[in-house]
Amino acid sequence: MPETIKNVHRSPNSYPRDWRRPTSNAPRSLRTKLWENLGENCESVKTLVEPPKRPSINVSEQKKFEDLVFWWIKETSASSSLLKKVIHPAYQRIMAKGPSVIPLILKEMKRRPGHWFWALEYLTEGQNPAANSRTLT
Amino acid sequence: MTMDEWLNAENIEDILPNIVGHYKETSKATIDYNCLSWAVELTDTFIDPENRCVGYSWPDGAEREWTTAACRKVLAYYGYVEECDDGSFEDEYVKVAMYVDESGAPTHFARQIVDGNWTSKLGDFIDVVHHNLSCIEGNDHQHYGTAKYYFKKKGPKSTWPPSEEPLKSLTDSPA
Numbered sequence: 464m465p466e467t468i469k470n471v472h473r474s475p476n477s478y479p480r481d482w483r484r485p486t487s488n489a490p491r492s493l494r495t496k497l498w499e500n501l502g503e504n505c506e507s508v509k510t511l512v513e514p515p516k517r518p519s520i521n522v523s524e525q526k527k528f529e530d531l532v533f534w535w536i537k538e539t540s541a542s543s544s545l546l547k548k549v550i551h552p553a554y555q556r557i558m559a560k561g562p563s564v565i566p567l568i569l570k571e572m573k574r575r576p577g578h579w580f581w582a583l584e585y586l587t588e589g590q591n592p593a594a595n596s597r598t599l600t
Numbered sequence: 601m602t603m604d605e606w607l608n609a610e611n612i613e614d615i616l617p618n619i620v621g622h623y624k625e626t627s628k629a630t631i632d633y634n635c636l637s638w639a640v641e642l643t644d645t646f647i648d649p650e651n652r653c654v655g656y657s658w659p660d661g662a663e664r665e666w667t668t669a670a671c672r673k674v675l676a677y678y679g680y681v682e683e684c685d686d687g688s689f690e691d692e693y694v695k696v697a698m699y700v701d702e703s704g705a706p707t708h709f710a711r712q713i714v715d716g717n718w719t720s721k722l723g724d725f726i727d728v729v730h731h732n733l734s735c736i737e738g739n740d741h742q743h744y745g746t747a748k749y750y751f752k753k754k755g756p757k758s759t760w761p762p763s764e765e766p767l768k769s770l771t772d773s774p775a
Contacts, residue, residue, distance in 0.1 A: 541615050541723040541742045543634035543708065544666045545650040576631050580653040 528567045531557050532577075549581045558582045612725050615742050619728070622735040626719065627727035636671065638721035639696045639709035640678035641758060647674060668749065671698060671706045680751035687733055689716045693752040697733050701745035708736065708744035714757040 535553035542548060549555075557564055565586055568579050613620050632655070636647040645657040649664035658664060662673035672683075680696050687697050689712070697718070699708035710720040710733060720736065721727050730736060733747040 536724075538742065539723075540725055541612070541744075543636060543648075543721070543723050544706075545646075545648045545656070546666055549650075578631065581650070584652070 524563075525567065528557065528560075528564060528571075532571060545578055545581070548578055554582065558585050562586050612722055612728075616722070616736050616738065616744075618735045618738065619730060622731040623728040624730075625726050626729055627721075629725050631724045633721060635709045635721045635723070636674065638719065638727060639711045640675070640680070641711070666706060668698065668700060668704060668706055671709075672749075672751075675751050679753040679755070682752050684750045684752050687712060687718075687747065687750050690752065692754055694755055694757050695750055695752045697747040698749040698751070699737070699744040699746060700748045702739055710736075710747070712757060719758070 531553040535548070535551050535557070538553070539548040539551050557568070565583065568582060568586075571577060572579055631646065633643045634646050634648065637643065637645055640647070646655055647658060648656050649658045649662075649666055649670065650656065651658040659674055659677040662677065663670040675681075675696060675698075680694075682693075684693075684695065687695055695712040697710045697712075698706055699710070701707050708720065710718040710730070713719050713729065717729050717731055718733060719727065719729050722736070736744050737746050739745060
């Protein structure tokens with residue numbers, strides 16, 4: 464057995480980058496099959512589950528997001544009304560980017576508190592990951 | 601300049617140029633509370649009708665909208681049941697001024713403190729003590745319009761923010 468495969472057995476966290484660990488969301492039969500095959504042939508496992516594409520965030524998207532956040536803060540920080548804040552064009556443009564912007568919002572919340580629950584609620588279709596917080600630490 | 605520096609610096613003077621020389625910063629920038637919270641002496645909640653998240657609140661009984669009628673009910677909920685004509689100093693009362701924009705929508709709230717000055721939370725910016733109500737007025741889209749409605753409740757005025765160095769003596773201070 465190649466060394467890399469042994470490593471996979473030793474630590475589930477040491478999967479190669481292009482793999483995805485089986486999750487509880489995967490169909491049970493598929494998960495079982497995956498684990499059965501894992502010990503024998505990693506390549507066959509790789510073909511069983513096509514790793515879903517994770518939303519990739521490139522530098523320009525990050526920059527565009529930060530520019531929008533800065534625009535939004537500059538023009539709405541003096542207001543005390545949440546509605547005024549969230550109908551601002553910059554905030555609307557951030558929401559229009561879709562779920563791929565969620566990691567950037569969460570990252571922004573780690574940096575500083577903000578009124579992001581509205582956007583997160585919209586982007587997660589009600590399953591707001593930050594419903595109980597204005598910041599992430 | 602980072603966004604944090606921008607929020608904490610005196611950029612409020614760019615947005616509200618008439619405040620220059622008439623205010624004293626009394627807190628760092630925070631979004632834990634807003635001007636309405638600060639007006640009713642709360643610092644642990646952001647009073648807004650869009651209170652769908654922890655940290656935001658809106659009293660029962662007030663319409664869930666940012667209107668003068670709904671904000672009147674919010675102020676009444678916190679004891680400001682009497683409406684008055686102006687922001688003149690009255691010994692036994694605490695007064696709150698409601699600012700409205702040209703469309704009549706509420707934009708800001710300020711509370712009178714013990715030395716006759718006013719205290720405001722400026723959006724997500726800092727808290728300030730300001731000498732008069734007019735220094736944060738203005739009709740630019742980021743300004744607070746005009747102080748138009750006044751409310752009062754019986755009770756001692758807040759001594760916070762501390763006013764050892766008042767901006768101006770009460771006798772010089774217009775209402």
